[in-house]
Amino acid sequence: MxxxxxxxxxxxxxxxxxxxxxxxxxxxxxxxxxxxxxxxxxxxxxxxxxxxxxxxxxxxxxxxxxxxxxxxxxxxxxxxxxxxxxxxxxxxxxxxxxxxxxxxxxxxxxxxxxxxxxxxxxxxxxxxxxxxxxxxxxxxxxxxxxxxxxxxxxxxxxxxxxxxxxxxxxxxxxxxxxxxxxxxxxxxxxxxxxNYISSIRYNSVYEIAIINWKNIHEDELKKVTRDLAEIFKNYYKYYNKNEITHLIILLKKTKENLKKDFKENIKMYIDFSLNNIIQLLKDNKKNIVLKKLNKINEEFNNYASELTLDKLINKLSILEKELEDIYEKIQPPNYEYTFIQFDIDNLGCWMSGEYLKDKKNLKNHQKEISLVLCNFSQKLRESLKNKCEIIYSGGDDFLSILPSENIIEVIEIIDKEFKNEVELKLDKYMTYDRRITYSTSITIAQCKDPMSYSLAKTREELKNVKNRYKNESMGKNGVAINYIINNGKEITCYLQKEDLVNYFELIKGFKKVESKLSFSYINNFENEFKMFNFNNISFEKARKIFEIVDCEVKRLISRSKIKGCNEEKVNEYIQNLAKFIKYIFSKNNNELKSNHIVIDFRNVMNILRLYQKLCIDNLNRL
Missing domain, CATH: 3.30.70.2220 (CRISPR-Cas system, Cmr2 subunit, D1 domain, cysteine cluster)
Known part of the structure; x- marks a missing residue:
């Protein structure tokens, strides 16, 4: 038994x-x-x-x-x-x-x-x-x-x-x-x-966001890095000159409040360290800036907290000037990071033997699939070293965090390992119309915003993209890309994996034409077509719209080209870009009823908006 x-x-x-x-x-x-x-x-x-x-x-x-x-x-x-x-x-x-x-x-x-x-x-x-x-x-x-x-x-x-x-x-x-x-x-x-594992020091999202930038500009940043580390516990956040400026303003305001609230003893208190000033404000229940002062004091190390206000302000002012001079020579850091999450599509069906003709050997089939996925997870860890930080990787699901400039490289590594370690090894179970696939959610977020929100958004959009492509015969194989601009504004687009390959090739190829082609056609395209009614349109009308889109995309992109430029590589890039836009426009539709469809114009525009965003991020990486 x-x-x-x-x-x-x-x-x-x-x-x-x-x-x-x-x-x-x-x-x-x-x-x-x-x-x-x-x-x-x-x-x-x-x-x-x-x-x-x-x-x-x-x-x-x-x-x-x-x-x-x-x-x-x-x-x-x-x-x-x-x-x-x-x-x-x-x-x-x-x-x-x-x-x-x-x-x-x-x-x-x-x-x-x-x-x-x-x-x-x-x-x-x-x-x-x-x-x-x-x-x-x-x-x-x-x-x-x-x-x-x-x-x-x-x-x-x-x-x-x-x-x-x-x-x-x-x-x-x-x-x-x-x-x-x-x-x-x-x-x-x-x-x-x-405090589960106290021996491990985890990087902050600020560290992860700017790691590439910091490595590229290591020589230029050597002195300012040393000066930042002298004052701050976690100095990665403070390559942002605005953060330093904000601290100076707050400390100067504190100094003015001291003069106002402690007129009689100001000569004594003015030489207090930041720690002593905070205690003084607590003792006298002066809560005007106490909460903010407490918060920033936790950012300083012990050395900085024991400096007098004037000395601390002076050190910060020197740092502010250092950063100002540096950013005349190099680009300031981009404080954005990315979550990438994926899991296997229809794993329950694969494990239950739904796709098997004969279920007599179901247990061995399950063990084989599971072993393949576990080996894939192990291989993925090896291949992604120094590319991202893996939060978990169990074979059937995966979550990592990385600098935004690494998105394309990490996604391509995942796809390569999946083909080699999963698709090829389970090829005997594949048919012409059914393959094992995985869906992915990519979320670009700001360091200053709550991490929990970007994580929840990543999970939510993974569910959404699976649902969006649930009826695809070859498997869901979907990708959601989310860009959280701030807590009130975000952009999300959906593609399938085969379209993502062309999408990324265009983004990588933009480097060759960046000085010859602007992104102005994106706004112009939206303005020209946003008044169209894309809901409940007949196939005949849709065909006419696709023809108009084909002509207008080529015209608008060509107008975005630098005047007088007729280089072959630029013209070839424009041709491929126009072809891709026409393709995604025609693909982003759903049949409502017989002979009628709805076109998802919003998703088309979001694909283009995120194309622009990822092109810029990819340039920063190169």
């Missing part, structure tokens, strides 16, 4: 998205992976003969554990008895859990935060595929109906990150020890996440 055992942990997405810093995000993923690793080890300890079917990484190293596992076991077991042991092994990896001076109630709080779901189904009459189908249905129903013990929390200050649980009261000393700023009051769960 044998059984199939399915195990997952949840909720995963909300837990990961509740991250304020990149370290929170990386640790969230690591915690989920470690929980599932402990599950795996506990199952093997209970049943030595247990066979892990998915994920099949028996021979694969350096891979994140998926939050979903399938075992074949010889006897039924009850995981309830070992659930607390699994959590405890993970929790006590963190230094903060062993701090007896902090009053934690992890046992109940964490139990509510995570829930292990498992189901066991007997394999009857060797009907493995039928058993697997029943198991997946059971798991789906369990996740939608599970019960949990609600932890009662009195009405107190709530966590800055999740906004749901009460904060842990920590002294300023403890806050500094556990990587918290003064205003960061966190609950037990988010504090645990922040």
């Amino acid at each position: 044998s059984y199939l055992l399915g195990i997952t942990v949840g909720p995963v997405q909300t837990y990961i998205e509740e991250s304020r810093k990149l370290g929170d995000l990386c640790n969230s993923s690591r915690i989920i992976s470690d929980i599932m690793k402990e599950v795996h080890e506990h199952i093997l300890n209970l049943i030595k003969t247990a066979e892990l079917i998915y994920p099949n990484h028996k021979y694969v190293q350096d891979i994140d554990y998926s939050n979903y596992m399938i075992f074949e076991i010889e006897k039924s077991i009850n995981l309830k008895s070992i659930e607390s042991q699994i959590y405890e092994r993970v929790y006590y990896n963190s230094e903060i859990c062993n701090d007896k001076k902090i009053d934690f109630n992890y046992k109940n709080t964490i139990k509510e935060s995570f829930h292990l779901f498992w189901a066991i189904e007997e394999i009857k009459d060797n009907k493995y595929s039928e058993c697997y189908k029943n198991l997946t249905e059971l798991m789906h129903n369990l996740k939608n109906t599970y019960e949990f013990e609600q932890v009662e929390q009195e009405s107190q200050e709530k966590c800055l990150i999740c906004g749901k649980r009460n904060v842990v009261n920590l002294s300023n000393f403890k806050k500094e020890k556990y990587k918290l700023k003064e205003e960061e009051n966190l609950c037990e769960v988010c504090l645990f996440k922040r």
